Amino acid sequence: MRRTFTWLPWVLLIIVIIGFIAWQQYQKPKAPVAPDGVKMPAEKVEPLIDTSRTGGVVSYSAAVKVAAPAVVNIFTTQKVKQLDHPLMNDPAFREFFGNQLPEQLNPEQNENSLGSGVIVRPDGYILTNNHVISQADQIIVALQDGRRAAAKIIGTDPDTDLAVIKIELDKLPVLPFKLSGNEVGDVVLAIGNPFGVGQTVTQGIISATGRSDLGINTYEDFIQTDAAINPGNSGGALIDVAGNLIGVNTAIFSQSGGSLGIGFAIPAKICQQVLNSILKDGRVVRGWLGISLMPIQQENIIEPKQAGVVVADVLKNGPAAQAGLLKGDKITQVNEEKITSAAHLINYVALQAPNSTVKIQVERAGKPLTLDVVVGERKVQNSDSQYIPLPQR
Template structure:
């Protein structure tokens, strides 16, 4: 038989190729159209044995007498609970004795190792006398507290079991994208082992802490969910459910889970040391703004501007007030929050390279980190003093040299120096940017100022350098901050 020409044989295969492409397109289209998992049932069944309910018991003092009968007037958790508590406290006779009673609270948690380590929120177990863990199987075990970190509201518990426990692994929260599906599980309003699902609504949320890195989700989270896990679709914990934003105390679709990126580091330290051991740089910092960048000649509006360098690792490394920290340990610093987290996650005693912007160029410094927990009370270094000089009106402010008499009157310290802001015109840029009478200007143009003439000279220097603004280091009640004011 004569073989078909090459082109004819290829043509015969064409319908099969079209069919394969059609099937592939149908599968992709179906997946895109579906958009959601067919069910969360398999995932819930897989992780449920490692999720726990937590009940805590605390001894509290209550008053006796006709106003207090030893039992709650309204159900615990009721919207009227706080109102009645305040009302009864105001009307309690001053001499009414108090008696102890037992108070219970509910929360959630999850097992992270077969030998019984359990993660939850610090506020779930704070001040608890007893902690009881209920497992999905119905078994109960008492727990002991290993350690807590109020800064991230995390806590680590331990139970003793005669057999290995089911546990769930940590996942990579940095890989979670806005729009990804997530599942929360816990003990909302005492309804244990309840599952809810939603998506990642936002990333990198900060509520109130320096180390915050919250995942925002619309998966239903209510009271009692605190400390429970937020899972990705692989059954990995990418967040610890911690808080909700709500005007009524119930879920309105805005919940927050501390990211596993933060949680794993904290929990590992609690497991190893029973406490956190965060790196400490020893600087006070503020964000770089457009006008600050312009005032110091910084092309990029990023980094952390150093406002003060007390005794500590940074001072030993040669860091100066006015430096902008651009990189830390090889990682770019976007803002103050990023630097705080980078330093806090670094090992105590580690020597790291740090690139700073100073006097129009970058320098690399080596700094050996201290430990934040033992340095919280560090006292800022005293500022250099200066000689008396006449008052002057500059940049919308009336200023005077800080004399020993002024320093004593304002309790600034014997070595205090700089320029006292006596008045600020309300129609001035200085007033608009928050300067007020009583502020102390210690630097201008990143150089110390001891007299009004020093300040005037720094302003002229800025003009000659083509700057449209000058950077002032201002102290109020000992707290420093930089303010950029126009000089043109």
């Protein structure tokens, strides 16, 4: 009797374990079975994206540590004469002083503005926006490590709103250009000095690429981002998650002056072209045809958009006029490049060397025609804009 009670607990334990295993098997979902009783294979679900590509990134601090030291704050001063004292317009008052006004009634004040810049060469060359430094009498650059230096203007390019300045300091951090491979949906970081509060990093994605016809600059091929960009970010860096420079922040679309998630950056490819041209020639040399353009008008908006652009006007004695291009001609192709928009044509011709010859294919009165045009050199022009080029504080 005593032996029975010795092994009975073990028997009960084994029974409980077997019952638990059987219950677990009963709870598992069964594979679908065909009507004829044949067992069907379980459905295999493939992931929509390769999650190993992101590596499970939860922090961008490594990219910021690489890039932030190369992003600088720019302080500019501009001498402003105050001529709004009411006595200055009084003829008797001016006659009393012999039209030589007292200095205290005609003071000079320094007006500070704040912007950003990116160190792109170890010998001190910095890219920023032209509108940040265009009216400056003095430019001071402040680095993240606390150093400050006066900067001189090397060259400007109002047509892209870029400028190159230089400081004389050693052991400078540099941001490398990333010229291609940037896609919509990629995570980006904007680094700058918004509202003068100090260096700030914001995060977003690339919302679009190749934005043009916005009326911001003469030459437009912008990266659009929803990373928060505000006044003071002008000239700052737009980087990828590896810390590479993919663009220079230049404008926002806003009705209030603050960020609405629509910001624009000049791509690194254009930045590098402007930098190299300024360092080589002291200015940016671009090709020019001497025409104004308009898009093709389509009555049926359902049909696909037609390629090409229509010549709205031809400058007298300009390169296009000398080659026989006429108002109303439809330009469809230049050399081997099929033209899709006015911005496309302007950007393509700008890359052609002055005095080189291009073949322009046009449609005139429904008939094809090819013209040889000797490219001229474009003069610097400014354009008005309804967009905000990140005004300074």
